[in-house]
Structures are given as C-alpha cells and as structure tokens.
Amino acid sequence: MIKKYSIKELLDQGCSFLNKEVLVEGWIRSFRYSIFIILNDGSTIKNLQIVLSKKLEKKIIKKITIGTSIKVIGIIKKSIGVKQYIELKSSNIIIYGSINSDILQKSILQPKKHSLEKLREQAHLRFKTSIFSSIMRIRHYIAFSIHKYFHEHGFFYLHTPIITTSNCEGTGKMFQITTMDLKNDYPIDYKKDFFKCKTYLSVSGQLEAETASIGLGKVYTFGPVFRAENSNTSRHLSEFWMIEPEIAFYHLDENMNLAENFLKFIIKYILDNCMEDLLFLNENIKKCKKNTLLEKLELILKFPFQKISYTKAVEILNKEEKKNKIKFHHSVLWGEDLQSEHELYLVNNYFNRVPVIVFDYPSCIKAFYMRVNKDKKTVRAMDILFPEIGEIIGGSQREERYDMLLKRIKDSNIDKNKLWWYLDTRIFGSVPHSGFGLGFDRLVQFITGMNNIRDVIPFPRTPSNAEF
Structure with missing residues (x-):
C-alpha cells in the first residue's frame, strides 16, 4: 500500500524520499502551462511542485483550477528548478473538489494580493x-x-x-x-x-x-x-x-x-x-x-x-x-x-x-x-x-x-x-x-x-x- 505523507514531511526529509512512490493530498495554489501544479496542504508555508503525467486525460486537466483539492500518487524526483529541491512526478491524480472559475474570481483564493480587511470578509476561506x-x-x-x-x-x-x-x-x-x-x-x-x-x-x-x-x-x-x-x-x-x-x-x-x-x-x-x-x-x-x-x-x-x-x-x-x-x-x-x-x-x-x-x-x-x-x-x-x-x-x-x-x-x-x-x-x-x-x-x-x-x-x- 502506498503511504501518505504531508508536504512538510516530504520537504523536510527530501533526500530520504528520492525515487520513492508516495501519496499526497492538498489544495492547488497555482497551475502553470497545464503541467505544473503548486500544491499545499496546510502543514507548512512551503509548497510542493507536482509535474503532471503527459498521459493525463484532458477532461481531468480542464477540472484543475486554483483551490481544487486533489489526491496525487507519484514518484519523488530531484527537481531541475532552482525554487525547490524535490518535486513529485505524478502517475495518478484524483480530484476531490473543483472550483467554478466564476466563483473563484469573487473569492480571496484568486491569485492576487488582497487586503487583510478583504480576507476578514471571507474569514471562512482565509485559512x-x-x-x-x-x-x-x-x-x-x-x-x-x-x-x-x-x-x-x-x-x-x-x-x-x-x-x-x-x-x-x-x-x-x-x-x-x-x-x-x-x-x-x-x-x-x-x-x-x-x-x-x-x-x-x-x-x-x-x-x-x-x-x-x-x-x-x-x-x-x-x-x-x-x-x-x-x-x-x-x-x-x-x-x-x-x-x-x-x-x-x-x-x-x-x-x-x-x-x-x-x-x-x-x-x-x-x-x-x-x-x-x-x-x-x-x-x-x-x-x-x-x-x-x-x-x-x-x-x-x-x-x-x-x-x-x-x-x-x-x-x-x-x-x-x-x-x-x-x-x-x-x-x-x-x-x-x-x-x-x-x-x-x-x-x-x-x-x-x-x-x-x-x-x-x-x-x-x-x-x-x-x-x-x-x-x-x-x-x-x-x-x-x-x-x-x-x-x-x-x-x-x-x-x-x-x-x-x-x-x-x-x-x-x-x-x-x-x-x-x-x-x-x-x-x-x-x-x-x-x-x-x-x-x-x-x-x-x-x-x-x-x-x-x-x-x-x-x-x-x-x-x-x-x-x-
């Protein structure tokens, strides 16, 4: 059975997880070029980069938006990027809950800077x-x-x-x-x-x-x-x-x-x-x-x-x-x-x-x-x-x-x-x-x-x- 880890555990002990298959869950912070997901699960301020498999179906990719909650299974690899030491190359992804883009635009989860007063207005989301x-x-x-x-x-x-x-x-x-x-x-x-x-x-x-x-x-x-x-x-x-x-x-x-x-x-x-x-x-x-x-x-x-x-x-x-x-x-x-x-x-x-x-x-x-x-x-x-x-x-x-x-x-x-x-x-x-x-x-x-x-x-x- 594939073991589940928090993002904090993976990032704190990156070397020990290299080339191992793991399971992570969290919320999407950003999604770039239809291939890179930045994931966070609340355990740390740092994020984990997920590299999506090229075999992933287009209908799943269309459901991926900022704030979407997902489950990912994949192999931990050393990252070629300078912002992170490791990344997760996915073999399987399951979407738990997605967000409609129109609703997202009205929320504090949209990718832009919000005032603290604005965050207070949506206190249930600011976590x-x-x-x-x-x-x-x-x-x-x-x-x-x-x-x-x-x-x-x-x-x-x-x-x-x-x-x-x-x-x-x-x-x-x-x-x-x-x-x-x-x-x-x-x-x-x-x-x-x-x-x-x-x-x-x-x-x-x-x-x-x-x-x-x-x-x-x-x-x-x-x-x-x-x-x-x-x-x-x-x-x-x-x-x-x-x-x-x-x-x-x-x-x-x-x-x-x-x-x-x-x-x-x-x-x-x-x-x-x-x-x-x-x-x-x-x-x-x-x-x-x-x-x-x-x-x-x-x-x-x-x-x-x-x-x-x-x-x-x-x-x-x-x-x-x-x-x-x-x-x-x-x-x-x-x-x-x-x-x-x-x-x-x-x-x-x-x-x-x-x-x-x-x-x-x-x-x-x-x-x-x-x-x-x-x-x-x-x-x-x-x-x-x-x-x-x-x-x-x-x-x-x-x-x-x-x-x-x-x-x-x-x-x-x-x-x-x-x-x-x-x-x-x-x-x-x-x-x-x-x-x-x-x-x-x-x-x-x-x-x-x-x-x-x-x-x-x-x-x-x-x-x-x-x-x-």
Whole structure:
C-alpha cells in the first residue's frame, strides 16, 4: 500500500524520499502551462511542485483550477528548478473538489494580493491563504509552548467556569446569560431563570484559580473570556483567550520574574520552531519600523526587562514631556491610569524597545483583590509593557488578609455576598499568593507582527460583528 505523507514531511526529509512512490493530498495554489501544479496542504508555508503525467486525460486537466483539492500518487524526483529541491512526478491524480472559475474570481483564493480587511470578509476561506495559515501555525505553537512551560514548571492546568455570577475586575460591562424573555417577563424574577440567579459570561477565571492554588500550589487557566465593552480598536476583541497562572506562597518579585521568564520561553520556542513562517511574515508584512520581526523578537530575549515603580514612571513621563517638548494627548497625573500613549512612549522611546515592568500602582485604579502596600496608597500590582502593543500582562500579589480584602470589596461597592466563597479562602488557611493574566491573542499579534488583532484569531468577535 502506498503511504501518505504531508508536504512538510516530504520537504523536510527530501533526500530520504528520492525515487520513492508516495501519496499526497492538498489544495492547488497555482497551475502553470497545464503541467505544473503548486500544491499545499496546510502543514507548512512551503509548497510542493507536482509535474503532471503527459498521459493525463484532458477532461481531468480542464477540472484543475486554483483551490481544487486533489489526491496525487507519484514518484519523488530531484527537481531541475532552482525554487525547490524535490518535486513529485505524478502517475495518478484524483480530484476531490473543483472550483467554478466564476466563483473563484469573487473569492480571496484568486491569485492576487488582497487586503487583510478583504480576507476578514471571507474569514471562512482565509485559512487557505499563505499569510493566515502561517499565523495559525504560529498560534498553535504559541499555545503548545504555554502548556509545555507550565507542565515543566510544576503547574496544574485548571478549567474554570465560563458562566459566572460576579465580575472579577469589579468594573466593565459583561455579557448577560438568560433563558428568559426580558421584554415580556416583567417584572424580572431571576429565580425563574435557568440558573435561578443573574449570570454572565466570565471576564476572567482568576478568582476560581486562586482558590485552587491554595490547595494545589501552582495552577493555570487557558480559555476564552468575554467583555462587552465597545472597544473598536486594533488591540481589542469581545471574545478572546487568556492565560492566568496563580501561585501559592509567591510574592510580587517572584511573580514578576516568573512572567518575564515565561514570555522569554515562549518567544524562544517560536524562534526555534517556527522560523519558516516567521521569515515569510517578515518578508510579507511591510511596516516602517526600526526593527524587523525577527530583530524585534530577538531583542526581547537579549536584555532583562526594565523594572520601575508607577511613581517613577509618572516622574519619567513628566520630565520627558518638559525636556523633549512632547505633548501627550492625555495628561500624566499620579493617581490616574497610564494611557496607551504613555506606556508606548516608555517602552518604545525611553527604554529603547526593551520590555518594561511597572509595579506598585495606586490602589484607586486597581482591582479589589490586589494586596495593599504599607503606604496604604498603592497596591502590589504589576503590568508588563511590550514595544508596539503596550500592556501584554497584568498581574499582582493578591490580598490574603481577610480584613483588608473585605474593606477593599466594600470600598469598591461590590456585593460581598456574591464573593462569600472567595472571602472564605482567607479564613481557611490563607497564604501569600500571586498571579497574572496574559492576553493570548495580543501575544500572537506581537509575535506575528500583525497590525490588527482581528487577523490573529480564526473568527473575531468584535462590537457589531459576530459573523461566521
């Protein structure tokens, strides 16, 4: 029986397949001179050249168009062409599905350059394009490296609920879940609803992960989260994926070191395992930037991350504004959150594109669960800022003291009754613990060099858009 191989296997081990009969399947990228087929099966950015047999019937040749899916049996030969080392000389070809030329002309599969916006309009077809298939392969390797890192460092993978009754951050809009007819079932009695209470799609699995870390030591979540905010920017999605590790007996310094080590591990893994796709993106994404895609990624590994307090960051920004006569759109004031323009100036300009960790933020702009410092004004929070995209990780040492946590919940006008179980963990053997959240899609965006986060997720969910 003739063995089937992926195109990646054949191209990676070309010498060992010479003069062997093999079977390959894939989609046609191009068809030249009625004899040369360029085939791809999604396993690699590279293509395999198929040389059609002269004995092939004309009726089969007429059915061959770009996008047609085929099965080919043939002998691997050394190619006389300079663009490939091997090629497949076919002895038999079977067409699975062909494309009508009129339909092809209206699709993104036609052989011409399309804008990324156009690809998004046909998101169900863009997996067949070189650029999107390349991004999806890298996305897979990033996800795999995340699980690999945590497994090798003694973390346990935790599945936290997608349906929740509370907002982890205490602010922001959430997507409500109900089986009731809210227009006609008035007055609304949520005891008649499916869960007998008001429920939402989760914005984070952090609180549940904290409870697990107190019993398991090291845990992490990796799943979808949802935010109903009308943020229609190139960095925001309504449905996105988050990684959230929680570690017992960890203080803020240990948390910052873990986050830096974690990010560097991922980027090194991608550089080691996705070079072909990175090189393709490096050549095909034209940007007017100081560094190429590869140089940008290598720079993350080259230097230790810079660590500065929030207070120092405000001081630097104010001095830079006066010294260099920079005019920020938003004023830099202690006690107010740093805006994207401030974050990007720090990392891109002041620290010359080396990632920055900003820590000890004012308590008034951070979530209730963050540990209050001795000054009573700041909390043990930290954000990691990356060049081009700004904040990529947000984390903190959690407030393990019951009285302090209860006060923060009350000060934040959060119903403590909904968080009774969370407060309970501070009664039954509470420990110092820390964690952070990494926006997976934003990390993919950074590593692939894409301008818009909608181009790094298969089917983006954004305000006014839930197609496919």
